[in-house]
Amino acid sequence: MTMPQxxxxxxxNIRPNPEYSCRHCGHVIGADRKAGEWPQGEIxxxxxxxxxxxxxxxxxxxxxxGHFQINELNVWGFPxxxxxxxxxxxxxxx
Numbered sequence: 001m002t003m004p005q006x007x008x009x010x011x012x013n014i015r016p017n018p019e020y021s022c023r024h025c026g027h028v029i030g031a032d033r034k035a036g037e038w039p040q041g042e043i044x045x046x047x048x049x050x051x052x053x054x055x056x057x058x059x060x061x062x063x064x065x066g067h068f069q070i071n072e073l074n075v076w077g078f079p080x081x082x083x084x085x086x087x088x089x090x091x092x093x094x
Contacts, residue, residue: 003084004046004068010087012039012070020083022055022062029056029083039080043090044070050081 004010016031030038050067054060068087069079 001085003066004087004089006046006048009043009045009090010070011090012042012044012082012086013088014038014040014082014086017083017085020062022058022060024060024062025055025058027055027057029062030086032057039070039072042072044072044087046087047071047079053081 014030016028018028020029021027022029047069050064050069052061053064053067055062064081066084067081068084069081070087072080074080
């Protein structure tokens with residue numbers, strides 16, 4: 001899988017993935033999502049590479065490599081920072 005391109009559109013496919021766990025509290029990012037909390041299945045635009053995304057449980061920074069901000073806002077009014085593996089290119093959609 002290649003890294004998303006800034007300004008391109010992707011479909012969000014959120015799934016719990018142990019490689020995206022918080023080094024502070026061990027929380028697996030995406031594991032406790034509730035319906036409507038995340039932009040699952042939506043077509044979004046990648047804005048930029050994320051800088052210092054926060055763990056949704058302990059609010060500590062976790063490594064931002066491979067995370068991208070999208071044009072959807074979270075409950076705090078900030079763009080979501082999602083791992084690149086959750087951004088599916090539209091060209092491979094059926």
